[in-house]
Amino acid sequence: MRKVLIWVPLLLFLAFIALFASGLFKPDDRIIHSRLVGQALPAFDLPAAASDRPGLSSAQMAGGKPRLLNIFASWCVPCAAEAPQLMVLKQAGVEIDAIAIRDARADVDGFLARNGNPFARIGLDARSAVQIALGSSGVPETFVIDGAGRIAYQHIGEIRADDVPMILEKLRDAQ
Amino acid sequence: MRLILALLLALMPAVPVWAQTALPPAPWADRQIPDASQEREAKALMETIRCLTCQSQSIADSNASMAADMRSQIRERIMAGERPEAIRAWLVSRYGDWVSYEPTAAPILWPLWGAPLLLLALGALLLRGRIRRRRS
Numbered sequence: 001m002r003k004v005l006i007w008v009p010l011l012l013f014l015a016f017i018a019l020f021a022s023g024l025f026k027p028d029d030r031i032i033h034s035r036l037v038g039q040a041l042p043a044f045d046l047p048a049a050a051s052d053r054p055g056l057s058s059a060q061m062a063g064g065k066p067r068l069l070n071i072f073a074s075w076c077v078p079c080a081a082e083a084p085q086l087m088v089l090k091q092a093g094v095e096i097d098a099i100a101i102r103d104a105r106a107d108v109d110g111f112l113a114r115n116g117n118p119f120a121r122i123g124l125d126a127r128s129a130v131q132i133a134l135g136s137s138g139v140p141e142t143f144v145i146d147g148a149g150r151i152a153y154q155h156i157g158e159i160r161a162d163d164v165p166m167i168l169e170k171l172r173d174a175q
Numbered sequence: 176m177r178l179i180l181a182l183l184l185a186l187m188p189a190v191p192v193w194a195q196t197a198l199p200p201a202p203w204a205d206r207q208i209p210d211a212s213q214e215r216e217a218k219a220l221m222e223t224i225r226c227l228t229c230q231s232q233s234i235a236d237s238n239a240s241m242a243a244d245m246r247s248q249i250r251e252r253i254m255a256g257e258r259p260e261a262i263r264a265w266l267v268s269r270y271g272d273w274v275s276y277e278p279t280a281a282p283i284l285w286p287l288w289g290a291p292l293l294l295l296a297l298g299a300l301l302l303r304g305r306i307r308r309r310r311s
Contacts, residue, residue, distance in 0.1 A: 030230055035271050102198050102240055127201045128244035135269035137227040138241070 034135030034154050041069075041149050042133040046123025049100035050108045056097050056123030062149025066174035067095040068167070069143040070119070071131060074103050074111035076139040082158035083115035089164060090118035094171060098122045101131050101139055142167070146174035200240070201247030208250055217250045220259040223276040224249070224266060233276065 036042070045057040061069065070086060072079040090096055098119040100108050108122065125131055134143070137156070144153035144167070152174035159167060208214040221235040228239035234246055252262050266274050278284050 032227060032270055032273055035267075035269055102244070104198065126198065127247060128241055129248060131241070132245060132248065132266075132269065137270070 031156050032137045033156070034137075034151070036135045037151050037154050039151060041145060041151060042130070044123070044130045044133065046099065046125055046130060049098075049103055049105060049122040049124035050112055050117075050119075051105060052109075053117070053119060053122045056099060056121040058149065060121065061097065061145050062147070063095075064147040065095065066144060066146050066152070066171045067097060068171070069145050070096055070098040071101060071134070071136050071139055071141040071143075072098055073101045073139045074107040076101075078158040079140045080111070080115050082140055082160070083118070085159040085161060085164055086118040087116050088161075089159075089167060092168060094168070095120055099125050099130055101125050101128055144170045144174050198240075200243045203247040203250035203254075204243035205246070206250075208254055210254075213253050214250075216259050217246075217253045220253075220262060221246055221249055224263070225274050225276055227270070227274070 041058045041061055043058045045059075046055050048055040061067065068086075068089065086096060096118050098121070100122055103124060103126070105124070108124075112119075123130070134151075136143075136154075140158050142155040142159060143151050144155075146152045153170040155163065155167065208217060218235065222233050224234045224245065226232045226234045226237035226239055226242040226245075228241050229237045232242075234242040234249075249262055253259065263275055263277070272279060272281070278287060280288070
């Protein structure tokens with residue numbers, strides 16, 4: 001009994017080393033997904049963020065047809081990088097609404113003039129309240145909303161050129 | 176001289192470089208609630224809510240604009256009479272248990288809660304063995 005017990009501390013020590021080593025080498029997933037995927041959009045009603053687009057309310061997102069909800073900001077660099085992909089999606093017939101986070105109208109107007117405007121409606125979320133209610137953890141993010149106004153998919157980070165077919169498929173799945 | 180300068184530069188804290196908004200912070204982000212007991216509740220909650228931008232900090236410690244907006248929202252909701260635990264539950268329903276530093280009573284955490292009792296029991300057992308051996 002004693003002979004066996006004497007090895008226990010060493011074995012425990014080695015087990016801890018193995019645990020820490022596996023934690024060190026395993027790729028870390030720091031992306032926090034929204035728990036609202038599969039649920040209805042939280043209710044919101046936002047004023048217009050840009051001069052030539054109306055504001056956005058959650059009721060307008062349940063229009064019977066799947067659409068995209070893009071979370072962006074004029075001060076966000078990757079948001080400008082994903083603008084061409086949003087344009088491609090728009091040209092493919094996708095309806096895109098947007099929420100501008102912590103933004104000001106003049107800045108949003110400038111951003112849209114520089115990067116193009118693929119959005120039908122843009123709501124202004126000046127204090128990130130809707131972003132937090134959506135379980136979104138940053139900009140840019142894009143939600144696929146089904147025809148009934150439920151969140152079908154959350155894309156975190158910018159949409160790259162090779163993400164476009166996947167987004168289109170998610171929109172078809174949400175039909 | 177140059178070496179000292181280089182050393183000083185190296186010791187400077189890392190400054191986050193990502194773009195943040197130019198808007199002023201939300202009204203209650205860095206302002207205390209006039210009612211001290213409400214401010215205590217809000218502060219205690221903010222210290223156990225994790226920042227989504229700087230993931231190892233609480234929102235009370237973080238300078239990220241999203242953390243400031245969360246602080247402001249928490250203070251406003253506490254002033255409106257909402258209980259801190261209700262706000263925590265609301266955030267957890269958005270971001271998962273990840274967002275809270277406070278361990279819950281979920282079954283997966285039972286070993287965590289049980290470990291101190293188990294270790295104490297083990298210690299008592301060892302002690303009893305020792306005392307017995309010494310007496311005999």
